[in-house]
Amino acid sequence: MAAVRTSSEVAFNRAAIAAVLVATLIFLAPIYWIASTAFKPKELAVSVPPTVLFEPEVTPFVRLFTKRVQMQKPVDPQVYEAAPWWEKRIYDGGERVLKVGKDVQLSQYPDRFMNSLIVAVISTVLAVGMGTFTAYGFSRFKIAGEADLLFFILSTRMLPPVVVAIPMFLMYRMVGLNDSHIGLIILYVAFNLSFSVWLMKGFMDEIPKEYEEAALVDGYTRMQAFFKIVLPEAATGIAATAVFCFITAWNEYAFALIMTNRRAQTAPPFIPSQIGSGLPDWTTIAAGTFLFLLPVAIFTFLLRNHLLRGVTFGAIRK
Amino acid sequence: MTQIELRGIEKFFGAVQVIHNLNLAIADNEFIVLLGQSGCGKTTTLRAVAGLETIDKGDILIDGKPVQHLKAADRDIAMVFQSFSLYPHMTVFENVAFPLRATRMSSGEVDKSVREVARVLRITDLLDKRPSALSGGDMQRVAIGRALVRRPKAMLMDEPIGALDAKLREEMRAEIKRLHVKQGSTTIYVTHDQIEAMSLADRIVIMHEGFIQQVGTPDEVYSHPANLFVAQFVGSPVMNIAEARVANRPGAASVTVGDAPAGFEFPHRLLSKLNGHANGGLTLGIRPEGVLVRHDAAPGYMPVEASIIEPLGSFDIVDLKVGSSMLRARTKAGYVSGPGEKVHVRIDPEQAHFFDTASGKSLGVRL
Numbered sequence: 001m002a003a004v005r006t007s008s009e010v011a012f013n014r015a016a017i018a019a020v021l022v023a024t025l026i027f028l029a030p031i032y033w034i035a036s037t038a039f040k041p042k043e044l045a046v047s048v049p050p051t052v053l054f055e056p057e058v059t060p061f062v063r064l065f066t067k068r069v070q071m072q073k074p075v076d077p078q079v080y081e082a083a084p085w086w087e088k089r090i091y092d093g094g095e096r097v098l099k100v101g102k103d104v105q106l107s108q109y110p111d112r113f114m115n116s117l118i119v120a121v122i123s124t125v126l127a128v129g130m131g132t133f134t135a136y137g138f139s140r141f142k143i144a145g146e147a148d149l150l151f152f153i154l155s156t157r158m159l160p161p162v163v164v165a166i167p168m169f170l171m172y173r174m175v176g177l178n179d180s181h182i183g184l185i186i187l188y189v190a191f192n193l194s195f196s197v198w199l200m201k202g203f204m205d206e207i208p209k210e211y212e213e214a215a216l217v218d219g220y221t222r223m224q225a226f227f228k229i230v231l232p233e234a235a236t237g238i239a240a241t242a243v244f245c246f247i248t249a250w251n252e253y254a255f256a257l258i259m260t261n262r263r264a265q266t267a268p269p270f271i272p273s274q275i276g277s278g279l280p281d282w283t284t285i286a287a288g289t290f291l292f293l294l295p296v297a298i299f300t301f302l303l304r305n306h307l308l309r310g311v312t313f314g315a316i317r318k
Numbered sequence: 319m320t321q322i323e324l325r326g327i328e329k330f331f332g333a334v335q336v337i338h339n340l341n342l343a344i345a346d347n348e349f350i351v352l353l354g355q356s357g358c359g360k361t362t363t364l365r366a367v368a369g370l371e372t373i374d375k376g377d378i379l380i381d382g383k384p385v386q387h388l389k390a391a392d393r394d395i396a397m398v399f400q401s402f403s404l405y406p407h408m409t410v411f412e413n414v415a416f417p418l419r420a421t422r423m424s425s426g427e428v429d430k431s432v433r434e435v436a437r438v439l440r441i442t443d444l445l446d447k448r449p450s451a452l453s454g455g456d457m458q459r460v461a462i463g464r465a466l467v468r469r470p471k472a473m474l475m476d477e478p479i480g481a482l483d484a485k486l487r488e489e490m491r492a493e494i495k496r497l498h499v500k501q502g503s504t505t506i507y508v509t510h511d512q513i514e515a516m517s518l519a520d521r522i523v524i525m526h527e528g529f530i531q532q533v534g535t536p537d538e539v540y541s542h543p544a545n546l547f548v549a550q551f552v553g554s555p556v557m558n559i560a561e562a563r564v565a566n567r568p569g570a571a572s573v574t575v576g577d578a579p580a581g582f583e584f585p586h587r588l589l590s591k592l593n594g595h596a597n598g599g600l601t602l603g604i605r606p607e608g609v610l611v612r613h614d615a616a617p618g619y620m621p622v623e624a625s626i627i628e629p630l631g632s633f634d635i636v637d638l639k640v641g642s643s644m645l646r647a648r649t650k651a652g653y654v655s656g657p658g659e660k661v662h663v664r665i666d667p668e669q670a671h672f673f674d675t676a677s678g679k680s681l682g683v684r685l
Contacts, residue, residue, distance in 0.1 A: 208401055208403060210399045210401050210403035211403050211405060213368075213370050213390075213397075213399070213403070214397065214399060214403040214464075215416070216369070216370065216389070216390040216391060217368050217369070217370070217390045217391070217393075217395060217396060217397040217474075218391075218396070218416060218417035218420060218464070218468070219391045219417055219420035219421065219468070220391060220420050221389075221391060224420070229405055232405075232407040233405070233406070233407065235407075
């Protein structure tokens with residue numbers, strides 16, 4: 001449908017589109033910068049003026065995944081010739097890959113990345129699952145002090161979480177939860193749950209209760225009605241909530257930095273720790289960051305249809 | 319064979335009593351319509367029978383067994399909702415099959431039952447579609463199919479066609495009637511539409527503010543309304559209601575409506591039936607078709623002036639000035655040519671209803 005518009009409205013519309021384009025470019029610039037740096041030769045990473053056109057290489061990713069040391073003297077040409085292509089790139093940089101026997105020693109990055117995946121996926125599943133049940137309860141049943149309880153749940157988000165980082169750290173150390181996956185998962189679930197409950201309650205309220213009532217009359221228990229009817233109907237909301245919870249858990253930095261240092265350390269605190277002393281290797285850091293961006297991008301992309309419906313859900317009454 | 323009996327049902331929402339001592343016995347195969355305005359307690363009553371609402375007092379008996387403590391799932395009753403409540407993520411087939419999936423029925427039997435119901439409801443070619451692809455009428459056919467497929471003890475319908483547009487509503491009304499005649503099942507049907515109630519019901523239960531006002535066949539509630547509420551709620555156009563005084567004339571009774579200068583002539587035996595209401599507290603009710611209009615003067619007819627004419631196609635509704643109030647008459651289309659025309663009017667005594675003004679109750683006067 002095309003409504004009648006005046007010329008000033010058209011002009012305003014064009015200006016708005018231009019503003020959105022500019023904003024989009026500004027927001028995308030850092031992502032472009034990280035992505036391009038991840039494929040740059042080391043010496044171009046900090047060149048002034050910045051290099052825009054260059055021959056991309058994957059050496060930063062090789063450096064990201066391997067343990068290396070500086071070589072004191074040039075590599076033996078025979079060894080160099082026998083090395084696979086990726087090892088040659090390391091020799092080219094005056095370094096050699098550390099090995100135990102014939103096995104290449106991997107850097108800590110895959111472990112840290114895996115930690116991030118474990119913590120983010122499990123905490124998202126728990127937060128969304130618990131949030132869905134809780135929201136259903138709030139949405140469908142008369143609960144004494146419902147408004148107060150919902151406000152209390154929301155109030156857990158009113159302080160920046162970092163405020164409680166130190167006491168949390170002390171408590172965690174006391175019960176032995178620091179530097180553990182479970183510890184981080186509990187923290188992220190607690191953090192995401194309020195968000196999940198509130199978001200899911202909005203979606204639950206939109207599902208007509210006649211759906212379940214029809215199922216109840218048709219011979220199903222409430223639990224069966226919940227799983228057969230409510231959950232499929234809430235899929236959009238669950239997807240939207242899951243994306244938000246996943247992004248929060250995936251990107252979380254402060255708690256991960258304080259609570260973990262080795263075993264359970266996630267990627268966000270790990271990547272900057274690799275800047276180390278001396279001249280930082282920006283291309284390797286960019287490669288790590290670039291890979292770190294991918295899961296969220298893929299997850300969001302897979303759920304994009306649900307997300308689009310999700311954010312407009314409830315905005316329009318049918 | 320399913321009889322449903324409601325005994326002394328009371329229901330409160332907080333401090334508000336929404337159902338007052340409701341008693342109703344529904345016979346096997348009977349089509350009962352609960353009729354009333356929104357908030358009269360009809361839907362709450364239906365939901366109580368379904369098991370979706372608890373009751374605070376009384377018994378609900380299905381085939382003589384109290385079921386008020388049973389869960390909805392254990393009452394073997396099917397319900398059709400106004401919103402249809404078809405599950406959007408299932409095909410029409412799966413929607414209809416849904417109640418059967420709760421039983422131990424084999425998938426072959428499920429398939430057979432669904433196709434049988436689909437055939438009866440003429441939705442066979444829709445079975446693979448999603449509800450969102452259906453028209454409103456087809457959605458309701460599917461919803462009815464889902465209710466029928468299990469062969470439940472009773473069918474409950476909550477304004478099943480209220481969400482459809484007028485033409486479709488008429489079609490589906492006929493369809494529901496056809497189904498009931500063909501399949502036969504004890505049915506409780508809730509609506510606020512009196513035409514729906516009249517056309518479908520074996521008996522109509524008219525409710526107002528949580529009380530049953532009258533239970534009767536469509537003819538009974540139309541011809542013998544128990545009180546002013548029923549009189550005005552049933553029938554379209556609405557019945558004329560006016561304060562009336564009755565005077566004794568030689569050989570006749572004269573009924574004066576409102577502040578009219580003269581009275582309408584009624585048979586003399588009316589006087590003996592009014593039980594002291596002749597001089598006060600009497601309300602006359604007359605449907606527009608009981609107001610007889612003619613052009614020329616005749617004995618017993620009163621000269622009046624026409625005010626507003628509403629042409630309704632097959633007939634007109636004419637507002638006639640009687641004193642300071644209006645008497646609505648139903649005439650042949652175009653019988654009264656325009657506002658201001660002088661006509662003569664009489665009230666048909668046989669169609670007149672008399673009510674006690676204070677209580678609103680019918681005096682049961684039949685002439």
